[in-house]
Every structure is written in C-alpha cells, then in structure tokens.
Amino acid sequence: MSQSTARPTTLFHVAILLLATTATVLVSLMEGKDFSWDFVNYHLYGPFAVFDPLRLKHDFMAAGPQAYLNPVLHIPLYWMIQYGWPDWLASSSLAALHSLSIWCIYAISSLLIGNANVPGDRRAGLAWAVLASTTALAAPVFLGLAGSSFTDPSGAVLVLASVMTLLKAFRHDDTANVRLVLISGFLFGLALGAKLTHLIYAPAFFISTLVGASRRSLVRALAALSLGCVAGLILIGGYHAANLYREFGNPFFPLFNQYFQSPFYGLDAARTHTRFLPDSAFEYLIRPLRMAQPFTGVYYERKAPDVRLLALCVAIIASVPFLFFRRQAISSRGQKSDQNLATPAVAPFWAFFGASYGCWLVSGANGRYGLCLLLLVGPALVLAVRNWPKLVATTFVGVVLVAQVFLLFTTDNLRWNPIPWSGRWFYKNIDTQELEKPHGYLLFDSNSSSFLFPSLHPGSAYFAVQGQYSAPEIGPVRERLDRFISTWDGNLRVLGSANLAQVTSGDFSSFILGANRALQFQGLVVRTDDCRYSQASVWPIDGPARAQVGRTGVDFVIATCGVVRGSKPSAELTARRARIHQAFGRIQAACPSWFSPAATEPPVQRASQTWFHHYAATDVTLAVGKDAVFLSRYEFGPFDVPLGTLDQWLGSSPPALRCAPLPRHYIDAGWSGSGSSRSR
Known part of the structure; x- marks a missing residue:
C-alpha cells in the first residue's frame, strides 16, 4: 500500500473511532446519571474498603455479599466522586472509557470483513466494518450501562480486546502467533480477575483456540492462552483473593463456597441466579425472540428490546441457500475458492460466538454479564450476510438497524434509576x-x-x-x-x-x-x-x-x-420463630427449585411483625403474617401467593404444591403454585 493511500485510511479509522466515543458520551449525557440500587448499596463500598487494609477484619457483610467482590473497576468513579468531579464529567469520562469496546468491535469487524487481499474490496470492507460497529453500538444494554457506575462495560473492554488479539493470532492459515495468544490470555485474565462473571467466556476462548490453531501450533497456543490467563488473573485479582483466603478461607468469598467451605457463609452460595434463566427447552430456543419484545425482565432489569440477535438467527438460516448457490456458481466456473467467503479468523470467531452464547444462556442469561456477546452481534450479523447479493445484504442490515434505533427511541430511559445532572453525583x-x-x-x-x-x-x-x-x-x-x-x-x-x-x-x-x-x-x-x-x-x-x-x-x-x-426475647417469641423455621424448612423440601440457596438460619422479623426469609438465587421470599404463609417474587411477581397455614405445614398432611416453574411475568398470567393466587 502506498503512503498516499495509507494516510487517508488512517484518518478514516481515527474519525470512526472518535465518532463512536462521541456517540457513546452523548447518549450517556442524554440519559442522565444512574443512581441505581447497586450504586447506593455496594458500588462505592469496595474501593472504600480496599484502601483500608484493616477493614476486612473489622467489617462483616457491610454491603452484603457484594462487599467482597474485587473493587478494582469501581475505583475510577470512587476517586472522581471523592475529589468532587461534576457528575456529568465523571459519567462522560466513564462513557469514553466504555466506548473502547466499540473500538475493539471495529477492529474485529475490520479483521473479519475488511479483506485487503481482494482487489477493490478494501473500501467496501471498511464500510461493512463501520456498519457492524454501528449495529453493535445500538445494543440497548450497552447504552444503558455506558457512563454508569456498573463495571460490566469496563470489563467488556478487556474481554473484547482479548478477542481481538486472539483473532489476530489466527490471521494466517499455517500457524498461530503464540505471542498474540499469550497477550490475549493475559487480557482475559485481567478481565476475569476484575470481575468473575467473565468466567462464562472462558470455554469460548479455549474452543476458539482449538478451532483457529493449526495442529503443529495447537499445544503451544493452548499453553500460551492458559499461562497468560493465569498471569492476568493473579496480577489484578491475586492480592484481593489472598486477603479473602487469609480472612475467610475462601479466595473468592462468598462465591464458590460449596468448594472452599468457609464457615463464614452458607455452602449453597454459588447457585445460578434464575431471574433471567430460560425454564424450558422451548424458552432456550426462542430466547432471541423474547429479547426483541418490549418487556421488563426478559434478559435485563429494564426494558431493553433488542432485535439484533433475532435478525442474526434469521440471517444465519437464510445464508444456507445463499452459500449453496454461491458454491455451485464457483464450481461451475471452475474456480477453486472464493476469496470473499472467509478469512482465517472467521471460523475461530464463530466458535467463540457460539460457545459464548451457549455458556451465557445456561449460566443465567443476564444481559449485563453477556454484554460482550451482545456487542459481538454487530460483526456477527454483518459477517452472516457478507456473501449475500450486495443490495439484499445492505438492505437487510439497514432495516435491522433502523428497527433497533426505533425501539431505542420508543423505549423508556435505559438507566436503572435515571437522575438529571445536578452538579455532583450526590x-x-x-x-x-x-x-x-x-x-x-x-x-x-x-x-x-x-x-x-x-x-x-x-x-x-x-x-x-x-x-x-x-x-x-x-x-x-x-x-x-x-x-x-x-x-x-x-x-x-x-x-x-x-x-x-x-x-x-x-x-x-x-x-x-x-x-x-x-x-x-x-x-x-x-x-x-x-x-x-x-x-x-x-x-x-x-x-x-x-x-x-x-x-x-x-x-x-x-x-x-x-x-x-x-x-x-421471651420464650413465646423464641418458640414462634422456631415453629416458623420448621414450617419454612418443610416448604423448602417440598419445592427445592423455588428456594435457593436453602435457608439454614431462622427467619427474621420485620417491623410489621411479618416473619420472612429471602432466597437470593430465585428472588423468592417466604413470609408469615399471623398464621398464613405467602410466597412472593421480587419485582416481577407473582406476589402474595398463598401456600397454606403454619398449622397445615406443621401437621401430618401439609398442602400439596405443584412446584411448577416460577413464572415469567411476560409469559404467564394467573400463575399459582398451590392452586390460587393474588396479584398486586
């Protein structure tokens, strides 16, 4: 490539990246700051505690179980608030940082789609990369989180940088660039050490390496990926994990406690959170369709309709006849291959995307944890239609993008608790x-x-x-x-x-x-x-x-x-609590799938004299008023479902529960676990 050609191309790349950052910051400014429950109750505690080495010994569950998560990604906002930064400037700075994810998407798209080896195709490839990045930027979860106190978009930068580096390692068919694989593993290790929810991508990295590396470089590539991952994990999470292990006997306390068995937390602490988890094979199959619906709680705590994944499924299915007829045409012309069809990094990309999607679904299907996957839908969609007739492909992606932008404009503010700018965060x-x-x-x-x-x-x-x-x-x-x-x-x-x-x-x-x-x-x-x-x-x-x-x-x-x-407390009050605890134990045993993690401690009493126990993994609360037992599910319902009385549960013939799967409020109506229900 001549110097005169390289200069405009470089300026074009810079302009696109700056536009991505500008768009992310502007959307964040329009949405306002996010004063979410998580910010109020634990986002600032971690950085506050990490700078006081004795706080781990003095405090206990001061911000709930989340108090012990690695706080490294929360430190920038903590410092900005402590030093009195204007709220709009702090949020804009975070949004600019988070926009680096789109930079990575642009680089990945250019690598996959912008094939410089095809004469006359480079300019078209750059246009496709821009379209893929724009489609990624339209992800509602990303726009709702960018510039907020949530660390998912910060971690996504590291994961996507790791994906980008790994795919670059497979640019050539003959061998993998082991040095780039090592760097990729290191970046993923940093992401994993900073936020353990990135663990869902670990199988995808190894599967992608298996697909992308040649036989002669496979062992070295897998070893480099593992070594880099361990190094990154130790660098960013080792000190924090060592302190947790020294204090509680569990380096990931309170997570994975069924393995480490710390006496300071229950052994049933690592169950998958079921708030967004599909509850049947059919729901797993149609999850992309559900995500396109304008409902709260499908895969995210807010309304975040996303048609892009559904469009990707349609594009993949429709690509089968396109590829078949294209190969027939190539064969009839006596050509050996079609250079437009794929680059060496395409197969590892699809391996990574497919494995990530599967792991994300079975691990809870939380949109925040799957943010990297949702951003990768952009290049995946464009890659799926890249070999369609040009007019058909551009029209299809354009319609999808317009539909997604329309949904964004007609959906409520994507922040959890949006607040107008007021000068300071609080x-x-x-x-x-x-x-x-x-x-x-x-x-x-x-x-x-x-x-x-x-x-x-x-x-x-x-x-x-x-x-x-x-x-x-x-x-x-x-x-x-x-x-x-x-x-x-x-x-x-x-x-x-x-x-x-x-x-x-x-x-x-x-x-x-x-x-x-x-x-x-x-x-x-x-x-x-x-x-x-x-x-x-x-x-x-x-x-x-x-x-x-x-x-x-x-x-x-x-x-x-x-x-x-x-x-x-009086003997009467102690006896009543023991009685309720026994009844709750029997209800748990009757429907274990509803109550996770299982309660081993007695219930607690509210000011209203209601006794209750909350089951964090399933969002379920059991409550007892005077004598009646009720079940409620946090935020999405059902609410106040009667399960019988204390006397019935402590008698010889307790009520028979159907133990049906807990409902999805966007699917079920009139659900009851015991034959009757009340709603609010």
Missing part, C-alpha cells in the same frame, strides 16, 4: 456527631446505604446482623459478632435507612421498632433517646433545586441510634 449532610469519633454500626437493612460510609468517621466499623445476609446465632460469625459488640461497647450504634418526613420531625419510632426486631435475638436494645439522622440527595440539600425533592429516588436518609445490652 450531596450529603452528615450529622456532626457521626464525624467526631468512630462508632461500631450494626446494620439490619437489606439496603445498606453503604455509599455514605466513606462520609462517616474513617475509623468506624460496620457489621450486618440482618439484611441480605443474616448472622447465625452460633459458629464463627456469631463469635465475630460478639467480638464486634465487645470492642465497640459504649460506642455501638444501629444504622439503617429511614423515612425522611418522619425523622426530620423527630419521629424515629418506625426505625426503632425495625431495629429492635432485628436486634432482639442478639440481646441488644435501641436507646430511644440517642437517635439522629444523616441525609444525601442528588440535589443540593440547601439550594433552590430542593423543589425537586418530590421526585422519586432523589433523597436517601440513614438513621442511627445508640445500642445497649438488653434482655433476651
């Missing part, structure tokens, strides 16, 4: 007494509000007795709790979310009732004369924008009250 007003000296805080709420912990006294410590994880009454966790209570005796407080209108008027009664319910079996009681609150808001707390306070999700309040030792 504003805070912390009670001065929380800052004067350290305290030991006992947490009892599923909403930890841990995004405010960095704003409290840096010497404070946090221990969850109830919430996403309830402390057992015997064993190492109980011993750890007893040490915590003794250490902070005299400076022990309970912390949880509270109602703004109540606490600002001095009414802490609801908060105190809920706290006492949680602490009663710990032999502790709340001091009613020692309560205070702190506040955070997405708007300046004392500014003119306070008129915006009426909007949903803009104010967050935590209350704290002093805690002293008290009497143990």
Whole structure:
C-alpha cells in the first residue's frame, strides 16, 4: 500500500473511532446519571474498603455479599466522586472509557470483513466494518450501562480486546502467533480477575483456540492462552483473593463456597441466579425472540428490546441457500475458492460466538454479564450476510438497524434509576456527631446505604446482623459478632435507612421498632433517646433545586441510634420463630427449585411483625403474617401467593404444591403454585 493511500485510511479509522466515543458520551449525557440500587448499596463500598487494609477484619457483610467482590473497576468513579468531579464529567469520562469496546468491535469487524487481499474490496470492507460497529453500538444494554457506575462495560473492554488479539493470532492459515495468544490470555485474565462473571467466556476462548490453531501450533497456543490467563488473573485479582483466603478461607468469598467451605457463609452460595434463566427447552430456543419484545425482565432489569440477535438467527438460516448457490456458481466456473467467503479468523470467531452464547444462556442469561456477546452481534450479523447479493445484504442490515434505533427511541430511559445532572453525583449532610469519633454500626437493612460510609468517621466499623445476609446465632460469625459488640461497647450504634418526613420531625419510632426486631435475638436494645439522622440527595440539600425533592429516588436518609445490652426475647417469641423455621424448612423440601440457596438460619422479623426469609438465587421470599404463609417474587411477581397455614405445614398432611416453574411475568398470567393466587 502506498503512503498516499495509507494516510487517508488512517484518518478514516481515527474519525470512526472518535465518532463512536462521541456517540457513546452523548447518549450517556442524554440519559442522565444512574443512581441505581447497586450504586447506593455496594458500588462505592469496595474501593472504600480496599484502601483500608484493616477493614476486612473489622467489617462483616457491610454491603452484603457484594462487599467482597474485587473493587478494582469501581475505583475510577470512587476517586472522581471523592475529589468532587461534576457528575456529568465523571459519567462522560466513564462513557469514553466504555466506548473502547466499540473500538475493539471495529477492529474485529475490520479483521473479519475488511479483506485487503481482494482487489477493490478494501473500501467496501471498511464500510461493512463501520456498519457492524454501528449495529453493535445500538445494543440497548450497552447504552444503558455506558457512563454508569456498573463495571460490566469496563470489563467488556478487556474481554473484547482479548478477542481481538486472539483473532489476530489466527490471521494466517499455517500457524498461530503464540505471542498474540499469550497477550490475549493475559487480557482475559485481567478481565476475569476484575470481575468473575467473565468466567462464562472462558470455554469460548479455549474452543476458539482449538478451532483457529493449526495442529503443529495447537499445544503451544493452548499453553500460551492458559499461562497468560493465569498471569492476568493473579496480577489484578491475586492480592484481593489472598486477603479473602487469609480472612475467610475462601479466595473468592462468598462465591464458590460449596468448594472452599468457609464457615463464614452458607455452602449453597454459588447457585445460578434464575431471574433471567430460560425454564424450558422451548424458552432456550426462542430466547432471541423474547429479547426483541418490549418487556421488563426478559434478559435485563429494564426494558431493553433488542432485535439484533433475532435478525442474526434469521440471517444465519437464510445464508444456507445463499452459500449453496454461491458454491455451485464457483464450481461451475471452475474456480477453486472464493476469496470473499472467509478469512482465517472467521471460523475461530464463530466458535467463540457460539460457545459464548451457549455458556451465557445456561449460566443465567443476564444481559449485563453477556454484554460482550451482545456487542459481538454487530460483526456477527454483518459477517452472516457478507456473501449475500450486495443490495439484499445492505438492505437487510439497514432495516435491522433502523428497527433497533426505533425501539431505542420508543423505549423508556435505559438507566436503572435515571437522575438529571445536578452538579455532583450526590450531596450529603452528615450529622456532626457521626464525624467526631468512630462508632461500631450494626446494620439490619437489606439496603445498606453503604455509599455514605466513606462520609462517616474513617475509623468506624460496620457489621450486618440482618439484611441480605443474616448472622447465625452460633459458629464463627456469631463469635465475630460478639467480638464486634465487645470492642465497640459504649460506642455501638444501629444504622439503617429511614423515612425522611418522619425523622426530620423527630419521629424515629418506625426505625426503632425495625431495629429492635432485628436486634432482639442478639440481646441488644435501641436507646430511644440517642437517635439522629444523616441525609444525601442528588440535589443540593440547601439550594433552590430542593423543589425537586418530590421526585422519586432523589433523597436517601440513614438513621442511627445508640445500642445497649438488653434482655433476651421471651420464650413465646423464641418458640414462634422456631415453629416458623420448621414450617419454612418443610416448604423448602417440598419445592427445592423455588428456594435457593436453602435457608439454614431462622427467619427474621420485620417491623410489621411479618416473619420472612429471602432466597437470593430465585428472588423468592417466604413470609408469615399471623398464621398464613405467602410466597412472593421480587419485582416481577407473582406476589402474595398463598401456600397454606403454619398449622397445615406443621401437621401430618401439609398442602400439596405443584412446584411448577416460577413464572415469567411476560409469559404467564394467573400463575399459582398451590392452586390460587393474588396479584398486586
């Protein structure tokens, strides 16, 4: 290639990449900042804890089980918030970082489609690569996450860079470039160490290598991939894993605890989350069709209709006759091959894509975890139609892209909790007494509000007795709790979310009732004369924008009250809890598929006197009011399905449950596990 030709091509590449970044940043600015549940309850706790080497010893489940995830990808936003960056600038910086995924997609597309060896085809190949990248950019999950506090798009950059490098290693038919395979493994190891959900791509990398490497280089390629992966994993996750192993006996605590058997968490902790998991062979088959439907909870927590994967399936099926007739035409002309048909990297790409799709489906089918796969739909779609008649192919992809853009414009904001820009990510007003000296805080709420912990006294410590994880009454966790209570005796407080209108008027009664319910079996009681609150808001707390306070999700309040030792609960209350625990155990045994991980600890009591247990893997809650037992499923339903009474479950003839698969709200209506149901 001449120098005069290379220069315009380089400028073209740069322009395309800058356009991709600009588009990603602009969409992020239009959507606003995301003040999601995850941000409020654990995204900032990890970086806060990692910079204090003693916090792992002092705290326990301070942000729920997510407190122990590797926080490295959360550090950039944490620093930007701590140093007071404007919210729009912090989000734009993250969006620019996340747009590197589209850069990788463009490079992959150019490698697969832009065949420079075919005379006159290079310019057309670049056009196809641009079209593939644009199709990838239209992925609703990517646009909803770009510029937010979620780390899935950050990890996707590393995974896609690894895919790009691996495919480059197979550019030649004769042998694999082992050095590039090593680099690919290293990049994937970094992604895996930073976020373990990328484990679903591990089989795809090895299968792709098996397909792409020649016989004489296969062993060296697999060894290089493995070595690079281990090196990257240790580099970015080794220190964190070593600390977890030293403290809890599990380097991935609390994940994979059925293998490491740490006494600080249940042994049933690693079950697949079933929120998006297809529940039948038919649902597995039509998942691309389901994803195109405008419903919440199909494969993502928000409405995110995506027609691209369905279009890819149609394109692959339709390509069969195109390829057949093309080969017939080539054969009739006496040609040995068609240079347009494939490059050496195409087969490894399809191997990677197919293996990733299968692993993603069976591991939970969560759109966030499958983000890399959803971005790769862009080049896969263009590659599938690349050998169709040009007009037919461009028309097909154009129609798909227009349809997807239409769905994006007619769908609600893709953020989980979109908030307009207000100057900073959030504003805070912390009670001065929380800052004067350290305290030991006992947490009892599923909403930890841990995004405010960095704003409290840096010497404070946090221990969850109830919430996403309830402390057992015997064993190492109980011993750890007893040490915590003794250490902070005299400076022990309970912390949880509270109602703004109540606490600002001095009414802490609801908060105190809920706290006492949680602490009663710990032999502790709340001091009613020692309560205070702190506040955070997405708007300046004392500014003119306070008129915006009426909007949903803009104010967050935590209350704290002093805690002293008290009497143990009555024998009657203890007996009732044991009775409910026994009934829950029998219900679990009757329908194990509904209740995962299985509860081994007694149920907990809400302020409303309802007893309940939540099963995280299936999003199911069992609850008991006066005597009736009800089942509810988080967010998507069904809600308040009656399962009988305590007396029935503790009797000799418990109710017979159908144990039907838990419903998908976008499929089933009127579902009931026991013959009747109520909805809300």
